[in-house]
Each structure stands twice: as C-alpha cells, then as structure tokens.
C-alpha cells in the first residue's frame with residue numbers, strides 16, 4: 131500500500147489576472163511616490179504655522195495610507211483557491227476506516243444566544259453526512275443554564291427522527307429551523323410528504339416547549355425529574371460561581387442509543403466548566419481548552435471542528451472536504467487546520483453594514499493561503515488535535531489513527547466517565563500547566579483565535595483556506611450599526627494589542643513564518659492604527675476649507691493628476707474586487723460607508739483603549755455579540771435602513787464628523803457662489819471640496835437619522851444635541 135502513488139485529494143488553483151493586478155498596483159505606488167514628492171517639494175514654508183502643520187499632517191497620513199496599501203498588495207500577491215476530490219477520499223477509505231471527529235459548539239448566554247438557535251446548530255452538526263459512530267458533539271455552556279441543558283435534551287430526542295430524515299431526503303441545510311423556513315410544504319400526500327409534515331410538526335412542538343420554558347424562566351419539577359442532570363443545578367449559586375457540570379446525553383457507544391431506524395447516534399455531551407469568582411475564566415479560549423481535555427477522555431478524535439453557537443452547518447459534506455486536505459498523502463501531513471470562511475445567513479441584498487466582508491472572505495483569505503496559510507477565525511475551523519495541543523511540526527511527522535479508535539476508556543460506563551472527566555474542567559486544573567500557553571488555545575487576548583492560529587503557524591505548520599461553492603457554515607451577523615461597530619472594535623483592539631505585544635508577527639514570526647505572511651498579518655493587526663490617518667483626512671481638509679487654507683494642488687496644476695489617479699484607481703480596484711466577489715454596486719457603497727464609520731469610531735476606540743490598557747488603565751473584555759433583535763429592528767434591517775436608536779459615544783463621533791463635513795461643504799459652496807471669481811476658488815479648493823462632498827454623500831444615512839426619521843431607530847436626540855455643539859464649536863474655531 132505504502133509505495134503506491136496516490137492521486138491527490140485536493141487541488142490548488144492560482145488566481146487569474148495576477149500580472150495585471152501587479153502592474154496596476156505598481157502604477158498606484160508610483161503615484162503615491164509622486165504625492166510624497168509633491169508634499170515635500172511644495173511644502174508651504176512661507177505660509178503660517180497652521181498651514182505648515184496641517185500640510186505636514188497630510189503628508190504623514192498619506193505616508194500611512196501608502197504603507198497600508200503596501201500590506202493590502204502583499205496579501206493580494208498570490209491568492210490560491212482550493213478544491214477537493216471527495217470521491218477519491220471515499221474510494222480510498224471505507225466508512226469504518228475514516229477518522230473520528232469531535233465537534234465543539236460554544237455558547238455563553240441563554241438570553242443573547244437563545245437555546246433554540248444553539249440546538250439548531252447542534253442538530254445541524256450532528257447530522258453531518260459522516261458515520262455517526264465517529265462523531266461526538268460537545269456543547270460548552272458558559273452561561274451554565276438549565277434551560278440550555280433542557281433544550282439539549284430536547285435536541286437529543288429530536289435527533290432520533292431528524293437524522294434519518296436528513297439521510298433519507300438529503301436535506302440541506304441540516305438546521306431544522308432554517309430548512310423548514312426555506313422549503314415549501316409538499317402538497318401531495320405521498321408517504322414522504324406525510325413524513326415531512328410530521329417532522330416539521332414535531333420540530334415546531336419542540337420549539338414551542340423550549341420557548342415556553344424560556345418565558346417561564348424555570349424548568350418545572352416534573353421535567354426536572356426526567357433527567358439526573360438537572361440535580362446539578364441544586365449546587366449552582368450563580369453562573370459565575372459553580373462546580374463543573376458534565377453530562378453525556380447520548381453515549382454513542384451504548385447500543386441502545388439509536389435513531390428510529392436503528393442506526394447509531396453521535397455522542398452528545400453537555401459541559402458547563404467550573405467557574406469561581408477568583409479564577410479568570412479566559413472567555414471562549416478557556417471554554418475550548420476545557421472541551422479539548424474533556425473530549426480527550428470521552429472520544430479523543432484526531433480532528434476537532436469548532437463552531438460558534440450561531441454557526442450552523444450549511445453543507446453536510448464539510449467534514450469530508452476538510453479530510454481531503456488532512457488525509458492527502460503528499461501534503462496533508464503539514465496541515466494543522468482547515469479554515470472555512472465566516473459567512474452569514476441573515477444578510478440582506480446590499481448588506482447595509484458590509485457584514486459579509488466579501489473581499490476579505492473571497493480574496494484576502496485566499497491571499498493568506500498563498501502566503502503560508504490563513505489565520506484561524508475562531509469558528510468554522512477543523513484542527514488536528516495534536517497541533518492544537520501544542521505539537522511542533524517535524525519533517526518526519528506521520529499521521530496515523532486506529533480505524534476503530536474510540537475514547538481511551540471505552541470500558542467505563544458513561545456515569546464513571548462523567549465523574550472521572552469532570553476534574554478536567556475544573557478551575558484549578560490548569561494551574562502550573564502549559565494550558566493556555568503552549569497547549570490549547572492561548573490566553574491573554576480577546577482574539578484568542580488569531581493568536582492561537584499564529585502560534586500554530588510559528589510552530590512550523592501550514593493552514594488551508596477552503597471556500598466551497600456551497601457555504602459550509604452560516605452564522606448570525608449583527609443587525610444594528612452599534613453592534614457591528616462594537617464587534618469591529620473588539621477585533622481591532624485584540625489585533626492591535628497583539629501587534630504591540632511579544633506576539634507581533636514581525637518579531638514572533640521572524641524566521642518562523644514567511645515574511646509575506648508576517649506582513650499579511652499586519653493588514654489586520656494594524657486596523658486600529660488606521661483611525662489616525664482617516665480621522666485626519668475627514669476633519670482637517672474640511673476645517674481648512676472653512677478657514678480658507680488650501681491643502682491640495684490647484685486643479686489647474688499637473689500634480690493634481692497624481693492625487694486623482696491614486697483616489698480613482700484605488701476606488702476602481704476596490705469596486706472591481708467587490709463585484710468579482712459577487713457584490714452589487716449599492717453593496718460596495720454600503721461597504722465603503724461602514725469602512726469609514728468603523729475607521730473613525732471602532733478603530734479609534736480600539737486604538738485608545740489599547741494604549742490605555744498598556745498603561746494599566748482599563749482591561750479588555752469579550753463583549754458577546756447580540757444574536758437576536760426585536761421585531762422592529764429586524765424589520766428595518768430587512769429594509770436596509772440603518773439602525774441608530776441607542777445613545778453611544780460612537781454615534782456622537784460619527785454625527786459630529788458628519789455635521790462638520792456638512793457645514794464645511796455648504797460653506798465651500800457658498801464661497802464659490804458669492805466670490806467674484808468663482809473659478810479661482812474652485813481651482814484652489816477643488817480637491818478639498820470634492821473630498822468633503824464625498825464625505826457628505828457617504829454620511830447620507832446619518833443626516834437622515836438626524837433630521838428626517840421619526841421611527842425609534844433614528845439618531846437619539848442627546849447624540850444630535852452633543853454633536854451639533856461639537857461640530858459648531860470646531861467650525862467656529864476654524865473660522866476665526
């Protein structure tokens with residue numbers, strides 16, 4: 131067997147049009163060079179102090195944009211796209227010979243993350259098109275909620291009908307909620323249709339029961355009697371202070387745990403790791419590490435998939451796809467993880483907040499892959515257990531697994547296993563161990579995933595990005611602007627903290643990962659820093675317009691061409707990429723808008739909080755992203771109307787900037803109209819006027835929220851009031 135040559139299990143394709151892109155990028159670099167040259171040679175030394183200072187600031191901002199553009203080009207230098215040959219996989223390995231896969235689902239709060247959503251995710255991963263006896267699903271509940279536990283029991287019961295149904299009808303996606311929502315009821319009365327209706331009904335009844343319990347806010351006594359697990363909650367004082375609760379709800383080894391067709395079910399485990407007030411729980415990283423240890427006792431599969439609780443499986447073949455990479459005879463051995471894109475189920479056509487990150491998932495991650503491997507996204511990712519547990523890559527690494535390997539303690543009963551594995555999820559277990567450092571997910575960052583991925587790559591492994599036609603996972607994207615900005619802030623803050631720490635990719639990655647990958651990481655790690663140059667560019671030129679200080683070459687002067695080219699060419703590039711990744715023009719505009727919004731708010735606060743926490747003034751925490759929104763908000767989201775509603779400093783910043791540009795744009799126009807020689811003003815301030823009008827255009831939804839809307843999603847009046855004062859103040863100071 132060993133000496134036979136095997137056909138590869140996956141294929142790699144280079145992106146088209148690379149040569150064109152490289153020339154295009156080079157032309158933009160040349161103009162950036164011209165711009166810098168212009169800034170230096172035409173420096174307004176003779177003019178007043180304010181003008182020289184503003185000019186110098188423009189120069190620094192443009193240098194920054196130039197550098198940042200360089201990192202975007204590095205990421206795009208060599209994108210690769212992957213495809214798999216699943217039929218070769220199945221002809222090479224019999225079903226019994228396939229490796230086991232452990233699936234981790236994390237949830238943290240039964241209100242923000244409703245149990246019915248979580249169990250839909252659980253059911254969708256239980257129903258993978260993969261031998262059930264090889265699958266084990268673990269739910270980590272950081273909310274330690276008996277309601278969640280109850281919902282999981284319901285899910286276990288429902289899986290007995292759902293799994294056979296999925297197999298029979300080749301259901302996609304395998305989340306019952308989504309499947310029944312998107313499929314039309316069959317109208318004939320064949321046996322299949324009847325079964326369809328029956329299962330839908332039984333799903334809806336289950337949903338109703340769970341939602342009723344959620345409203346009651348406690349589980350009635352008679353239901354508590356049905357499972358021994360509920361007794362554990364007698365000892366729970368609060369969700370932040372309790373023992374570990376570990377319940378094997380379905381024991382896959384038990385011959386009696388069968389679905390209604392007599393086929394085995396996947397193992398299903400509930401875990402609420404121990405929490406004590408004086409122990410730091412390390413958020414999701416802590417939860418995942420507890421799961422890694424507990425699962426090593428119970429099923430110990432060589433591969434681990436982890437998903438967030440809102441990320442249901444949308445493609446039942448995703449496991450087989452991932453295995454095509456890991457099990458490839460030639461290249462598989464160097465792969466540590468296979469990352470699927472983070473895609474969303476609740477996007478509207480033009481994606482008002484740019485949640486979809488089209489270009490990031492469609493192009494940039496492929497670029498990372500070409501440069502050495504994508505980052506670890508934190509969800510929708512398959513890992514080798516060994517690498518996640520800290521193994522270094524060696525040339526002679528060989529991956530072997532025993533065909534029927536199933537847990538180390540196959541002979542222990544579920545009860546004994548529960549008792550013996552509990553200790554692995556206790557607070558004190560990690561004391562004086564390498565967990566959180568060299569083993570498992572790394573602690574100390576709010577973007578634990580990025581840090582963990584980077585350190586795996588620095589241990590010599592590569593990773594793979596796989597973006598199949600049919601999306602493998604779909605999650606829930608934030609539905610309000612504020613939620614979106616907060617999420618972006620968390621990412622930018624976590625990334626920037628890493629950049630300033632010993633994990634800075636340029637230092638930590640030095641000689642460990644390729645330079646182009648180090649630079650690619652900088653694209654995200656420096657997100658936060660963008661706020662400085664961007665804020666400068668959206669305020670100073672407008673204020674100078676009010677004050678009558680020119681900051682750009684005259685329209686009649688040749689230098690203007692370099693500015694115009696740099697701006698137009700980079701816009702065209704981003705538009706082109708956006709359309710190529712399947713977006714619409716309106717979607718691109720929305721994307722540009724939120725791009726500016728997040729740079730001036732999320733990144734600003736991420737930047738300042740990072741600096742503050744460096745000096746010990748604040749501590750970063752993981753703010754969980756809201757997954758449900760009320761009816762009205764959802765409706766506006768569907769209609770692509772931007773949601774403000776709640777007062778927030780982020781909004782104050784946004785509105786102040788918007789007002790400021792509206793003032794300066796109007797003043798600029800007035801100047802032109804009232805001047806004796808309008809052409810002269812236009813000539814001198816043309817670019818500044820264009821800049822502030824573009825900003826006004828991008829800010830349109832804000833003006834709407836300020837002046838024209840009556841609904842509850844409009845800009846709160848406190849924000850309006852404050853921003854008016856700030857903007858007026860700034861303009862008055864500028865004028866006099």
Ligand SMILES: O=c1ccn([C@@H]2O[C@H](COP(=O)(O)OP(=O)(O)O[C@H]3O[C@H](CO)[C@@H](O)[C@H](O)[C@H]3O)[C@@H](O)[C@H]2O)c(=O)[nH]1
Nearest residue numbers: 236237238272413414417438439508509576577617754755
């Ligand atoms: O103390 C905690 C906090 C969070 N979570 C879980 O972590 C997941 C991600 O949280 P969410 O608020 O949805 O984060 P996102 O904004 O979607 O976060 C993205 O970015 C995170 C890093 O900031 C990654 O960990 C996530 O996988 C990735 O989806 C959810 O399932 C949570 O239940 C926990 O288990 N314990």
Ligand SMILES: [Mn+2]
Nearest residue numbers: 438440605755
């Ligand atoms: Mn999420």
